[in-house]
Amino acid sequence: MTSILIIEDDLALNEQISALLVHKGFSVHSEHDGLEGLHVAERQFFNLILLDVKLPRLMGYELLAQLRKTQQTPVIMLTAFGAEEHRIKGLSLGADDYLSKPFNIEELLLRIDAILRRTSAPLPQTHGNAQSDICFNDTQMLAQYRQKHIELTPIQFNLLKTLVKNNKSPLSKQYLYQHVLKREYSQYDRSLDMHLSRVRKKCVQVGMPAHFITTLHGKGYCFNADT
Incomplete structure (x- = not known):
């Protein structure tokens, strides 16, 4: 089952996205704190991470920078900061996509689907054994x-x-x-x-x-x- 980690401190939005993704058949894990979200992302495997920018204890940008030192799990950043410089910063740190709040849920689903189709191809064999x-x-x-x-x-x-x-x-x-x-x-x-x-x-x-x-x-x- 495709697994998604949501790191979002807005409890209502986190629950809304989580319920929607579970309904769509995804396995979902939710965190509301940046530091705890980083620990979970480093210790467990996820197909995709939905990452808020403004988080308690560890901001999303810093979390992403730390995460990219060890793994390349696809990340969609979610933020109320809509300025172009914030979007560029997120992408430069290794985000795969960037969605400004408030956003349309259908658009979020389409972006998730696009990234998963691009990154979840069957793992290629590297040898003939x-x-x-x-x-x-x-x-x-x-x-x-x-x-x-x-x-x-x-x-x-x-x-x-x-x-x-x-x-x-x-x-x-x-x-x-x-x-x-x-x-x-x-x-x-x-x-x-x-x-x-x-x-x-x-x-x-x-x-x-x-x-x-x-x-x-x-x-x-x-x-x-x-x-």
Whole structure:
């Protein structure tokens, strides 16, 4: 089910939009506070976020700037500020669309539909190993195993994708540091091991066999799914 996060401090408007979207068949989560909205957006997967600009504790612009550091979830900004400079600011920070209040509900639905049609295409397979059932969407940095979403940070996403693309080929720590972590390898740096451990744990949680990601002592790591 398509999921939408509403971050809007106007309780009546939030409830109105939420009820409408639920009636249309969407899964909806509502927040009324900017800081809490950011925490929810970072921890859960949503197909789209409706984001008010003027929010308690954390303004919508700042929330969007923080969100774009880790993910590319589509965002429609909702605001009473109709001036062109506010619209430009929102778009420059990474908003996908901008709707000024008061707005027509039908127009909101059309804009939601347009963004979802553009961003919710089937996730393309990145390798030919059908048995592993893993697919990636680079634009949204989403990974799935047998249609189950894997909650990954950007670094974890790139790490898993790199391993999968090189199926059955051992990748050294030096290689992964340079191509995933974007820095030189140090024998005292354990961050790669930490990321790999978390990737493996998250993959197992959605049903992937633990042996698909193996540690090769003295060599590095390898994704080894049967063909």
